[in-house]
Amino acid sequence: MLNRSGAPIGLRYKAYSACGIAVSCVAAIAILGPSGILASLIFMPLLTLLIGLPSGRQLDVAETDPKDKRDFIVGCLSRFLGEIGHPTVAMIVEIDDYQQLEEVYGRRALESALTFTQSVIEEHLTEADVTIHLDGSRFMSAFAPQAPHEHEAMLNTCTRIQHSLANVPCMTDLPVQLTASIGFAASNKLERPTAEGLMQASFSALSEARRKAPSAVRAFSEAMLSRQAARKKIAKDAKRAFEQGEIFAYFQPQLHLHDGTLSGFEALTRWHHPERGIISPADFLPALEQAGLMQKLGETMIKQALQALTFWDKAGLNVPRIGVNFSTSELRNPRLVDRIAMHLDVSNIAPHRLVIEVLETVIADGADDDIIGNLAALADLGCGIDLDDFGTGYASITNIRRFSVGRIKIDRSFVAGVDTDSEQRNMVAAILTMADRLGVQTLAEGVETRGEKDALNALGCHDVQGFQIARPMPVEETIQWATAYFHQSQEPVLFSKRAS
Numbered sequence: 001m002l003n004r005s006g007a008p009i010g011l012r013y014k015a016y017s018a019c020g021i022a023v024s025c026v027a028a029i030a031i032l033g034p035s036g037i038l039a040s041l042i043f044m045p046l047l048t049l050l051i052g053l054p055s056g057r058q059l060d061v062a063e064t065d066p067k068d069k070r071d072f073i074v075g076c077l078s079r080f081l082g083e084i085g086h087p088t089v090a091m092i093v094e095i096d097d098y099q100q101l102e103e104v105y106g107r108r109a110l111e112s113a114l115t116f117t118q119s120v121i122e123e124h125l126t127e128a129d130v131t132i133h134l135d136g137s138r139f140m141s142a143f144a145p146q147a148p149h150e151h152e153a154m155l156n157t158c159t160r161i162q163h164s165l166a167n168v169p170c171m172t173d174l175p176v177q178l179t180a181s182i183g184f185a186a187s188n189k190l191e192r193p194t195a196e197g198l199m200q201a202s203f204s205a206l207s208e209a210r211r212k213a214p215s216a217v218r219a220f221s222e223a224m225l226s227r228q229a230a231r232k233k234i235a236k237d238a239k240r241a242f243e244q245g246e247i248f249a250y251f252q253p254q255l256h257l258h259d260g261t262l263s264g265f266e267a268l269t270r271w272h273h274p275e276r277g278i279i280s281p282a283d284f285l286p287a288l289e290q291a292g293l294m295q296k297l298g299e300t301m302i303k304q305a306l307q308a309l310t311f312w313d314k315a316g317l318n319v320p321r322i323g324v325n326f327s328t329s330e331l332r333n334p335r336l337v338d339r340i341a342m343h344l345d346v347s348n349i350a351p352h353r354l355v356i357e358v359l360e361t362v363i364a365d366g367a368d369d370d371i372i373g374n375l376a377a378l379a380d381l382g383c384g385i386d387l388d389d390f391g392t393g394y395a396s397i398t399n400i401r402r403f404s405v406g407r408i409k410i411d412r413s414f415v416a417g418v419d420t421d422s423e424q425r426n427m428v429a430a431i432l433t434m435a436d437r438l439g440v441q442t443l444a445e446g447v448e449t450r451g452e453k454d455a456l457n458a459l460g461c462h463d464v465q466g467f468q469i470a471r472p473m474p475v476e477e478t479i480q481w482a483t484a485y486f487h488q489s490q491e492p493v494l495f496s497k498r499a500s
Helices: 009-032 034-052 066-082 098-105 107-123 151-165 195-211 222-244 281-290 294-315 336-347 360-364 369-381 397-402 422-438 450-459 475-489
Strands: 089-095 130-135 138-143 180-186 217-219 247-256 262-273 277-279 322-325 354-359 384-390 407-410 441-444
Touching (some): 066 138, 066 195, 089 098, 089 151, 089 195, 098 107, 107 130, 107 138, 107 151, 151 180, 151 217, 180 195, 195 217, 195 222, 222 247, 222 262, 222 281, 247 294, 262 281, 262 294, 277 281, 281 294, 294 475, 322 384, 336 369, 360 384, 397 422, 407 422, 422 441
Parallel strands (some): 180 217, 262 322, 322 354, 354 384, 384 407, 407 441
Antiparallel strands (some): 089 138, 089 180, 247 262, 262 277
């Protein structure tokens, strides 16, 4: 691969050109005499001007219309594809958390960061490559076909760009580190490479990188297209699924350890796909988020959770409360509190019976004012706040108090083997001690064996949830489970696959 490590190729080019002009002028004077001097005086300014012209990668398109920018880069790729020799590469660099940076530091500081980012990209490319600021936080580069563009060499170039972005000049008033996700596509990886196809392939690679952001790099492959097509189909099917009532809640019980009574249920999303059967949330939640359907999902889950409480009340099953998970986007919704208050009022359900479950990572990553305000308002309304997957997001003790957390749910990674592994037991004991000092309740997630359950009871954990008690099930089967569990064997009740 040609040098794309940041050497000042442009300066060397101009130095060589200046030397060439000097030598040419001396030669002209030596050969032509007085007329050579006259020729030098005439042509030297012109040649000097030519040296000063920007190279291909430095073309200023900052003020160009976005469509014109796209046409420009497509034209560069088309020209490179037309050259005989090595393949060309399209690369897109996108600054991570761009909108958040703009909100925190302001537009002026961000413009300095954009200028810095483009300079970093250009420093790691050659003089023949072209880089433009597409729009927002994205920059696109077209690599001239001067080298084989091996996969490993391209990854090294991307990594060097990311490392350089970590050193933001102090004058920008930005954090000392910027991160970027990068996607690239080489023309020899496309069956029938065209400029448009190569550009779209680089966008596909960037889309994959953004799924693993921050600081992810992905190279295009044909398999990538099939995965993205599958996700698009799921997103399309999901819109229909809400209309057809295919997405609904399953319920997993939670028990008090000290007396074995029911402490509540957690509502978990399930999708009964007409062709694929029951789809796990891990497979369709990203598609729902991409399709902008998380608010719709939240609305569905709240309604069904409160309907389940009404169902249990009528059936005579004492269920103190039910937990519902909320995504980050839902927690930012300015109408969230009013919507929940309305549903509680219509259902005639006391607010304390509804628990809002928040992932620890949401708090640990620094919740914004909207999330803080909504959680405070929900706590004031009387709803409980559970901190889910505790131990995975490094939430501080201060945040536990700040967000009015009433119970922490200890992640399965700490619970597994707590009855046989002394290190696991010590970690869980430390968490329980901290919670006790803070006056916060505890629930252990993912309890799968009687040994784990007994060990947690001995350590002083308040509640448990997991397959050892029951798998998630439709609301209609919860009565059957409760009857069997509390009045017969106290062992897990097995249902059909449909219930799990």
